[in-house]
Amino acid sequence: MSIPRNWRTRQQRYxxxxxxxxxxxxxxxxxxxxxxxxxxxxxxxxxxxxxxEIYSFTTMYSAPAGFEEYAPYTMALVKLAxxxxxxxxxxxxxxxxxxxxxxxxxxxxxxxxxxxxGQILYGYKFRPMLRQVA
Amino acid sequence: MLKPDRDVGIVGYxxxxxxxxxxxxxxxxxxxxxxxxxxxxxxxxxxxxxxxLSMSVEAARxxxxxxxIDPSEIRAVWVGSESHxxxxxxxxxxxxxxxxxxxSVQAADLEFACKAGSEAIVMGMGIVGSGMGRYVLAIGxxxxxxxxxDALEYTAASGGAAFLIGPAAESAAVYEASLSHVTDTPDFxxxxxAHYPSHGHRFTGEPAYFEHxxxxxxxLMAELGTVPADYNYVVLHQPNTxxxxxxxxxxxxxxxxxxTGLLVPVIGNTYAGSSLIGxxxxxxxxxxxxxxxxxxxxxxxxxxxxxxxxxDRITExxxxxxxxxxxxxxxxxxxxxxxxxxxHKLQMK
Ligand SMILES: [Zn+2]
Numbered sequence: 001m002s003i004p005r006n007w008r009t010r011q012q013r014y015x016x017x018x019x020x021x022x023x024x025x026x027x028x029x030x031x032x033x034x035x036x037x038x039x040x041x042x043x044x045x046x047x048x049x050x051x052x053e054i055y056s057f058t059t060m061y062s063a064p065a066g067f068e069e070y071a072p073y074t075m076a077l078v079k080l081a082x083x084x085x086x087x088x089x090x091x092x093x094x095x096x097x098x099x100x101x102x103x104x105x106x107x108x109x110x111x112x113x114x115x116x117x118g119q120i121l122y123g124y125k126f127r128p129m130l131r132q133v134a
Numbered sequence: 135m136l137k138p139d140r141d142v143g144i145v146g147y148x149x150x151x152x153x154x155x156x157x158x159x160x161x162x163x164x165x166x167x168x169x170x171x172x173x174x175x176x177x178x179x180x181x182x183x184x185x186x187l188s189m190s191v192e193a194a195r196x197x198x199x200x201x202x203i204d205p206s207e208i209r210a211v212w213v214g215s216e217s218h219x220x221x222x223x224x225x226x227x228x229x230x231x232x233x234x235x236x237x238s239v240q241a242a243d244l245e246f247a248c249k250a251g252s253e254a255i256v257m258g259m260g261i262v263g264s265g266m267g268r269y270v271l272a273i274g275x276x277x278x279x280x281x282x283x284d285a286l287e288y289t290a291a292s293g294g295a296a297f298l299i300g301p302a303a304e305s306a307a308v309y310e311a312s313l314s315h316v317t318d319t320p321d322f323x324x325x326x327x328a329h330y331p332s333h334g335h336r337f338t339g340e341p342a343y344f345e346h347x348x349x350x351x352x353x354l355m356a357e358l359g360t361v362p363a364d365y366n367y368v369v370l371h372q373p374n375t376x377x378x379x380x381x382x383x384x385x386x387x388x389x390x391x392x393x394t395g396l397l398v399p400v401i402g403n404t405y406a407g408s409s410l411i412g413x414x415x416x417x418x419x420x421x422x423x424x425x426x427x428x429x430x431x432x433x434x435x436x437x438x439x440x441x442x443x444x445x446d447r448i449t450e451x452x453x454x455x456x457x458x459x460x461x462x463x464x465x466x467x468x469x470x471x472x473x474x475x476x477x478h479k480l481q482m483k
Contacts, residue, residue: 010231011231014191014228015232015234047234069182091183094466107188107192108191108192108232109183109184109188110182110183110184110185110187110188120185120187120219122188122228125183130456130460130464131456131457
């Protein structure tokens with residue numbers, strides 16, 4: 001676990017802090033130096049709604065090192081309402097209930113921890129929409 | 135009686151209850167052959183990837199959804215809990231960062247058993263009431279642990295609530311005053327490095343819970359010149375179903391006044407979140423002009439009593455975020471084995 005890298009990316013992990021391209025208007029997540037849509041470098045910070053839907057998914061029964069504790073769990077490609085597609089773990093859902101097109105929302109959860117004495121890493125996951133709110 | 139120079143209130147509030155429920159009958163099945171009375175129906179259990187930090191972030195986001203303020207105007211983030219994820223490294227800085235309140239902000243983790251959340255509210259009233267800051271985020275949240283087989287295992291639950299304290303003019307409910315009653319009482323404790331708490335059996339009821347809750351409650355009403363009939367709702371710290379029922383009766387409140395905020399039968403005792411989340415369930419359905427009486431309790435021991443008046447703004451904000459009953463309705467029952475796994479009681483290596 002890289003402490004400096006985790007520290008630099010904390011805002012995108014905790015709250016989906018993203019960029020919007022000043023040249024082409026596309027939303028960019030994760031933030032990067034050059035717009036992947038038009039290759040311009042002019043971007044402003046933006047906050048995403050955290051809402052999206054499941055584009056595809058796969059359930060992990062044998063988890064990679066550091067995630068064994070959570071198996072089985074489902075990884076999904078989530079198409080965010082603002083456009084970007086991101087890969088994230090689903091939470092608070094039974095594997096048999098996951099469907100393509102299912103509306104989901106971002107929550108901040110524990111991603112992993114470095115043994116009993118190291119850092120706890122927090123970041124975004126997605127769960128079924130709790131409730132449509134006004 | 136504590137009353138700030140400038141009137142303060144609740145600008146936003148938010149609850150959080152995790153998805154999983156452990157029926158008390160499951161604990162009884164494993165430890166008592168199913169015999170004996172049960173103190174509640176079921177308790178809320180945090181999932182594998184949840185802790186006081188993740189739950190605080192969600193409750194805080196719900197409070198901000200309701201308040202619709204710029205989070206950079208929050209001058210303090212205080213998280214009261216007895217289950218902070220780190221022994222040293224604040225929960226509050228991570229919450230502040232996740233909601234966009236960092237970096238011009240006070241941040242600290244508070245500990246006073248089950249009273250740490252209401253203590254954060256009183257501190258927030260001080261900051262806002264003195265004009266030092268416009269908004270303070272006060273959170274009471276816990277993933278309470280109990281020794282397997284202990285009486286507390288039936289009730290020790292996960293959940294809590296966040297309150298955004300701000301100027302009365304922007305508030306959905308205004309604090310009329312608060313009053314605290316604190317003594318050194320050895321009813322419940324957990325030593326450093328100990329995983330599970332201990333309790334002084336004969337101290338838990340009369341000299342601890344009832345003495346502090348009823349004294350703080352009576353004194354606040356006496357100083358304000360109010361009586362129980364002046365209030366539409368009462369919410370008390372709820373370690374089980376019977377204690378708040380009896381304390382409410384001693385103070386002179388009816389079961390009708392108590393029932394909306396009495397969530398312990400269906401979510402358990404959320405420790406620092408207990409009376410706070412009861413208050414969120416009341417605010418979800420309260421009407422302008424309603425009055426609410428709240429008394430917290432923390433072992434060790436102390437109580438904070440509050441007199442609250444609901445304003446016209448309540449109806450605007452009630453539906454801007456998930457309500458407490460939405461979280462209670464989202465439930466998946468688990469058995470004792472799953473509970474043992476989720477609460478990290480299994481030794482994996
Ligand atoms: Zn672009």
